Amino acid sequence: MKLKYTRLLGVVLLCSLLLLGCASKKKVQQIPKDPAVLYTKATILFNKGKYKQAEEIFTQLKNYFPSDELYALKAAIRIADCSFFRREYPEAIARYIEFKKRNPFHHEIPYVEFQIGLCYYKQVLSKDRDQEATEKALTAFQNVDSNYPNTLFGVKAREKITFCRRKLAEHELYVANFYRRKGEYPAAVKRCSLILERYPDSGIDDEALYVLSIALHKQKKDPEALTSLTQLVAEYPQSPFAKKGKKLLVDLKEEGIVAASSVQEEGIRITQPLSKITQGKEFPFRITARYTEAIAEKNAIMYTGEVVAIGQEAVIRSESLILTKDKEGVPKEMVAMGEVRVKGGGKEIFCKKAIWSPTKKLLIMTGDAKIRGAGEWTRGDEITLHLDTGRIEIKGETVERMDEIERK
Numbered sequence: 285m286k287l288k289y290t291r292l293l294g295v296v297l298l299c300s301l302l303l304l305g306c307a308s309k310k311k312v313q314q315i316p317k318d319p320a321v322l323y324t325k326a327t328i329l330f331n332k333g334k335y336k337q338a339e340e341i342f343t344q345l346k347n348y349f350p351s352d353e354l355y356a357l358k359a360a361i362r363i364a365d366c367s368f369f370r371r372e373y374p375e376a377i378a379r380y381i382e383f384k385k386r387n388p389f390h391h392e393i394p395y396v397e398f399q400i401g402l403c404y405y406k407q408v409l410s411k412d413r414d415q416e417a418t419e420k421a422l423t424a425f426q427n428v429d430s431n432y433p434n435t436l437f438g439v440k441a442r443e444k445i446t447f448c449r450r451k452l453a454e455h456e457l458y459v460a461n462f463y464r465r466k467g468e469y470p471a472a473v474k475r476c477s478l479i480l481e482r483y484p485d486s487g488i489d490d491e492a493l494y495v496l497s498i499a500l501h502k503q504k505k506d507p508e509a510l511t512s513l514t515q516l517v518a519e520y521p522q523s524p525f526a527k528k529g530k531k532l533l534v535d536l537k538e539e540g541i542v543a544a545s546s547v548q549e550e551g552i553r554i555t556q557p558l559s560k561i562t563q564g565k566e567f568p569f570r571i572t573a574r575y576t577e578a579i580a581e582k583n584a585i586m587y588t589g590e591v592v593a594i595g596q597e598a599v600i601r602s603e604s605l606i607l608t609k610d611k612e613g614v615p616k617e618m619v620a621m622g623e624v625r626v627k628g629g630g631k632e633i634f635c636k637k638a639i640w641s642p643t644k645k646l647l648i649m650t651g652d653a654k655i656r657g658a659g660e661w662t663r664g665d666e667i668t669l670h671l672d673t674g675r676i677e678i679k680g681e682t683v684e685r686m687d688e689i690e691r692k
Contacts, residue, residue, distance in 0.1 A: 319345055319355040330362060339366040357383075361392055364399070373403040394428065398437040401425040405444055411454040418455075422448035442652065443661075446485070453479045453486035460495050464502075472499040481590060484601050485625045485634065487656075490516060494525035501532065510536045511543040515592075519599045519627060567615045567642075568671070569593040571605065584608040593620065597671040598628030598647055600638060617641055624649070629674040632656045633667055645671040660685045 316322055326341035342359040349356050364379035380400045384393060401424030407417040425448065428441035460475035476496035480489060493516040500509035513533040520526045574589030585607045593600040603622025610616045618640040626633040626649060636651025647669040655662040655676070665680035 316348075319349040319352050322348070323355045323359060326359070326362065330366065333369070335366040335369050339363055342366070357387060357390060358392075361396065364396075368399060368403060371406070373407055377403045394432040394435045394437045397424065397428045397431070398441060401428060401441065401444065405448070408448075408451060411451065411458045415452055415455045418448050418451045422452065439652075449483045450486045450488070453483035453488055453492070456483075457488055457492055457495065460492070460499075464495055464499055467502075469499040469502045472496075473503075484590065485623065487632075490520040490523040490525045493520075494529050497529055497532065501536075506536050506539075506541045507543055510541050514543060515594075518594055568597070569595040569600070569618065569640075571607065573605070579606075582606075582608060583611070591620065593618065595671070597674065598626055598669060600647075601625045602638070615642060626669065628669045628671070629676045631676060633669070633676075635667065640671075647671060 322341055322345040326338045326345065329335075329338035329341065339362075342363045345352075345359045346356050346363075360379075360383050364376050364383060367373075367376035367379055377400055380396050380403070383390075384396050384400075387393070390396075401421050404417045404421035404424060408421065409415065409417065422445060425441040425444045429438050429445060432438045456475045456479045460472045460479075463469070463471040463475065473496060476492045476499065479486065479492040480496070493512050497509045497512045497516065500506070500512065510533065513529045513536070516523070516529050517526050517533060571587055571591070571593045573587035573591040575587070577586045577588070578584075579586055587605040587607070588603070591600075591602045591605045593602075593605060600620050602620035602624040605618065605620045607615055608617045608619075620638040622636070624635045624638045626635070626638055626647065628647065633649055633653065633655050635649035635653040638647055638649045640647050649667045649669070650665070653664050653667040655664075655667065655678075661684045662678065663680075663682045663684065664678035667679075668677040669675075670677070
């Protein structure tokens with residue numbers, strides 16, 4: 285009896301093993317021979333928003349076909365995308381960075397770099413909170429803009445850079461106003477100066493200049509306050525802060541206060557005395573900058589560092605500017621370069637290059653030239669400002685709404 289029981293148990297075990305073997309064999313046989321099948325299946329789930337299920341199949345694809353140079357690499361990016369769309373931003377960042385390290389020359393690296401910035405961008409906090417995520421997003425987007433300027437992601441990155449710079453400026457202004465209310469005026473001055481130096485195209489320069497002026501006035505530094513008030517009223521005549529600062533400006537002038545003439549004091553950008561080249565009647569701009577350098581072979585002057593050219597019809601801010609003279613010393617051309625911002629014709633215009641010529645009272649702007657409007661950007665291959673009339677012409681005009689940019 286015992287022998288029969290033992291034999292029966294052996295048969296049962298053998299059958300079980302055979303069944304398991306068949307099941308395993310059947311399971312192995314179900315693995316697709318073509319990775320495209322798995323990729324398509326996962327992509328369908330991904331597009332339906334089923335990111336967890338999609339990630340599982342993308343992971344299977346990587347495990348089954350680790351050497352596949354097409355689908356395995358695409359799956360690695362999509363796995364990071366799944367984390368991104370599930371709002372698991374730290375994990376997504378780690379996965380994007382890992383892909384970048386392993387495949388530094390892959391054609392989708394511009395996208396991967398942009399997504400890293402977007403992960404930080406999605407974690408940006410309000411202006412009264414720490415802005416570490418904003419700073420990291422700005423760095424990432426600037427990297428995309430520098431390395432891939434002519435790609436779709438370079439264009440998108442520049443839009444995000446504008447947002448990040450404004451957010452950081454708003455945070456600094458929030459802190460500056462906090463110090464001003466507490467009567468800690470030197471700290472308020474430093475914060476406002478930082479805004480004007482690092483984020484000159486943030487869109488809140490007028491308020492920063494006003495708070496700076498008040499903080500300086502409270503410290504009895506009226507020459508410096510007069511300088512910043514003059515800049516505020518000249519560059520932002522329609523701003524409510526200019527209207528508030530105008531009364532103090534008038535009072536200081538009536539008291540006989542003379543504007544400061546030093547290049548820099550306590551981190552504040554101060555208007556430089558005008559050089560002889562900018563005093564002639566033929567030149568309609570007053571140029572200020574941290575540094576100037578004569579270029580003898582071109583009979584020109586190079587201005588660098590927080591360059592501002594102030595005229596009655598337009599105000600130009602740029603990273604650098606070259607003013608070229610003729611043999612008699614009369615200005616014949618002015619070229620602003622880098623991140624250029626122009627206020628004129630009732631508009632705010634951004635570009636990479638702006639050229640002024642005295643023969644035609646025009647300011648011609650090129651290089652990602654665009655005009656900021658209410659909730660939209662108006663772009664052009666070339667934007668021309670007629671300085672005598674304030675009329676603006678746009679060649680190759682296109683309009684892009686801010687909400688559409690955000691969805692992209």
